Amino acid sequence: MSDRTIFPGLLDTGREEFLHEFLLRMAGTLPDRPAVIEPAGSERYAVTTYRELELLVRDHMAALDGLGLEIGDRVILEADLSAASIAALLACSALGLTFVPVGTRPPEQRLASIMRTTEPALYLRCPGAGDADIPSGVGLGHIEGPSLTIERAPADRARRRREPTVTDPAYVIFTSGTTGRPKGVVMSHRAVTSFYHGMMAQRLVTPDDRVANTSPLQFDFSLINVGLALGSGAALVTVPPESLRWPRRFVRVLKETGATQVNGVPSIWRPVLRHEQQGLADLDRLRGILFCGEDFPLPELRHLRALLPGVRVTNCYGSTESMACSFEEVPNPLPADVKRLSIGFAHKGAEMLLVDEAGRLIERPGLVGEIVVRSPALFTGYWDDPDATRAALLPDPVSPRSGQVVLRTGDLGHTGQRGEMYFCGRADSQVQIRGNRVELDEVRHRLLEFPGVMAAEVLVLGPADGDRRLSAFVVVSARSTDVGAAELRAHCAQALPTYMLPSELRVLDALPTTPNGKTDRESLVALVSG
Numbered sequence: 001m002s003d004r005t006i007f008p009g010l011l012d013t014g015r016e017e018f019l020h021e022f023l024l025r026m027a028g029t030l031p032d033r034p035a036v037i038e039p040a041g042s043e044r045y046a047v048t049t050y051r052e053l054e055l056l057v058r059d060h061m062a063a064l065d066g067l068g069l070e071i072g073d074r075v076i077l078e079a080d081l082s083a084a085s086i087a088a089l090l091a092c093s094a095l096g097l098t099f100v101p102v103g104t105r106p107p108e109q110r111l112a113s114i115m116r117t118t119e120p121a122l123y124l125r126c127p128g129a130g131d132a133d134i135p136s137g138v139g140l141g142h143i144e145g146p147s148l149t150i151e152r153a154p155a156d157r158a159r160r161r162r163e164p165t166v167t168d169p170a171y172v173i174f175t176s177g178t179t180g181r182p183k184g185v186v187m188s189h190r191a192v193t194s195f196y197h198g199m200m201a202q203r204l205v206t207p208d209d210r211v212a213n214t215s216p217l218q219f220d221f222s223l224i225n226v227g228l229a230l231g232s233g234a235a236l237v238t239v240p241p242e243s244l245r246w247p248r249r250f251v252r253v254l255k256e257t258g259a260t261q262v263n264g265v266p267s268i269w270r271p272v273l274r275h276e277q278q279g280l281a282d283l284d285r286l287r288g289i290l291f292c293g294e295d296f297p298l299p300e301l302r303h304l305r306a307l308l309p310g311v312r313v314t315n316c317y318g319s320t321e322s323m324a325c326s327f328e329e330v331p332n333p334l335p336a337d338v339k340r341l342s343i344g345f346a347h348k349g350a351e352m353l354l355v356d357e358a359g360r361l362i363e364r365p366g367l368v369g370e371i372v373v374r375s376p377a378l379f380t381g382y383w384d385d386p387d388a389t390r391a392a393l394l395p396d397p398v399s400p401r402s403g404q405v406v407l408r409t410g411d412l413g414h415t416g417q418r419g420e421m422y423f424c425g426r427a428d429s430q431v432q433i434r435g436n437r438v439e440l441d442e443v444r445h446r447l448l449e450f451p452g453v454m455a456a457e458v459l460v461l462g463p464a465d466g467d468r469r470l471s472a473f474v475v476v477s478a479r480s481t482d483v484g485a486a487e488l489r490a491h492c493a494q495a496l497p498t499y500m501l502p503s504e505l506r507v508l509d510a511l512p513t514t515p516n517g518k519t520d521r522e523s524l525v526a527l528v529s530g
């Protein structure tokens, strides 16, 4: 193992290029400040300071170092976000190991597929993890509080590497794999830390802030929140996933931990807006909310805005293949005629561009094209999938001969007068219905304009070459429970051509969500075909 020192206090103070260097960069100056605040029983919280976190990392490194692991070996981490799991991923980073976060009790098939393709050297479990069967050659360990215990050493392995490099994979995150096999997004230390440096330029939080994370560890939103909090010398508050289902409990955790910044996908706010408005309005420490992952339905955003008038709301856009891309503040107040939120401009050091089907640059405002991203934070590729990797990249449309590639986001967008970008839905949500081109997002936006509709989703059902029909689902506010399908359909018929009218319309109490908190379209399809 290299004798490389791992803590910023001993390192040159240049740009931190390894993940652990960046995340511990404030430990030298703020050793006694809280780094992680996590629930520890009812109404009690455990605080880990930056110095304590560093000591945890050293202990975990000592436990791992003796296993003869090779730089680049994969370590599967089955955990929720906690001081223990953060210390584990930091120890992996410091030893040049690639961590693969899978979240607690992952679906069996998914875990088996990830194990088969990544061939991990070690499987680490944190409290709350399941007990899935781990193949014998794979080492086994568990983390309980301050200690990392190795139950079974990994099989011997050749060691050919001497020195970790910043282009090595820091982690592999498996997407929810909407289409078939989940893809492993490989992110190097350099990609992640260059994104983190770009994010720091936004000056979103200060050391006095407490950043609440609400995403599971297998969703890189959690890793972005770790970087935002620890990179700024602030405290990270880990909201337990199960408390998101109980709005009263969620708001209580935010209150009791003194969270000043709450980061999560739009759906985390739906139950709170319905059942815990007063509790939300009483969060007097709250000064910022950041969301990402999907469009925030404007009626819900307006409702949230009305309850929290002084709170800054940041719309963060991007894909896991570039960590994220832009941070745009939502105007306050949000003008009544706004139909789409701007996603602004890429963070410092990156750029968003628009291209047409042939990959040529689109520069005229208002013209819709595919959003592509030029960034030092681009992924290395999809794990063991060179074809999918090639398909996701494009020669830089501005200088195609340079060898630089840009990421194809698969998102549609158009620019405004200032060159700011607007997200216009996924490219694959443009469908043909009886020969007519339908933008599902357009139908969804029309439904959201109906008084009392708070959220909506539109799907296309039926074979591409057969009779296709639109199915729509809406969530209405508690006050408007009498909204019926006939009225909604008439409302759409006033603005949309017949072929864009949903043939089925359902009012639901809530939209089903994926483990990452996004609207779960597959569950909706099952609902209608069930």
Ligand SMILES: Nc1ncnc2c1ncn2[C@@H]1O[C@H](COS(=O)(=O)NC(=O)C[C@H](N)c2cccc(Br)c2)[C@@H](O)[C@H]1O
Residues within 6 Å of the ligand: 175, 220, 221, 224, 225, 291, 292, 293, 294, 295, 296, 315, 316, 317, 318, 319, 320, 321, 323, 324, 325, 343, 409, 410, 411, 423, 425, 426
């Ligand atoms: N702000 C938006 N408005 C609308 N549509 C969004 C937004 N952010 C994403 N998306 C959609 O989600 C796709 C990507 O999904 S992903 O790869 O699972 N990654 C993600 O969702 C999370 C992603 N790493 C991320 C993005 C921004 C900030 C953080 Br912090 C984390 C994008 O291509 C978009 O289609």
